Amino acid sequence: MKHKKLSVLLIIAGILAGIGGAFVFxxxxxxxxNEMRETYPELAWLFWPALGVLWCIAxxxxxxxxxxxxxxxxxGENRSFCEENVRGLRxxxxxxxxxxxxxxxxxxxxxxxxxxIGPSWILFLLASMATAAFALLAYALSALLHHAVDLxxxxxxxx
Numbered sequence: 149m150k151h152k153k154l155s156v157l158l159i160i161a162g163i164l165a166g167i168g169g170a171f172v173f174x175x176x177x178x179x180x181x182n183e184m185r186e187t188y189p190e191l192a193w194l195f196w197p198a199l200g201v202l203w204c205i206a207x208x209x210x211x212x213x214x215x216x217x218x219x220x221x222x223x224g225e226n227r228s229f230c231e232e233n234v235r236g237l238r239x240x241x242x243x244x245x246x247x248x249x250x251x252x253x254x255x256x257x258x259x260x261x262x263x264x265i266g267p268s269w270i271l272f273l274l275a276s277m278a279t280a281a282f283a284l285l286a287y288a289l290s291a292l293l294h295h296a297v298d299l300x301x302x303x304x305x306x307x
Contacts (some may be wrong), residue, residue: 159224164216182195209244212239
């Protein structure tokens with residue numbers, strides 16, 4: 149029974165994260181971008197390319213969240229220790245790593261092109277670091293879960 153409660157909590161957390169992410173990437177960010185376009189007209193041409201890059205990151209985050217929700221549902225079905233969850237966590241690791249690299253690439257491209265993005269580079273760096281931390285967490289969990297799956301298979305064979 150505890151795994152069902154845990155699953156529900158994980159799913160609620162994932163839905164809230166998805167709602168927050170959708171707000172940030174599809175409402176707040178375009179709004180801030182419009183304000184910046186008016187404040188810095190010389191950088192107005194960056195609006196759509198920057199928004200496109202951010203939406204690509206949003207797709208990576210949403211894909212990771214979808215995998216997380218599938219894992220959470222399997223936990224509710226008492227299928228915590230399965231190879232599908234290991235593969236899901238490894239894919240989350242790859243997706244989040246790609247997003248972290250894109251955040252860093254934004255900083256590098258702006259520096260090379262001599263585009264002054266003001267203090268935004270700090271936000272990009274923090275986003276990259278947080279995303280990389282999630283990628284590392286997913287990797288570590290996949291390794292632990294893989295070990296647990298192996299132990300469970302060994303246990304099933306001895307019974």
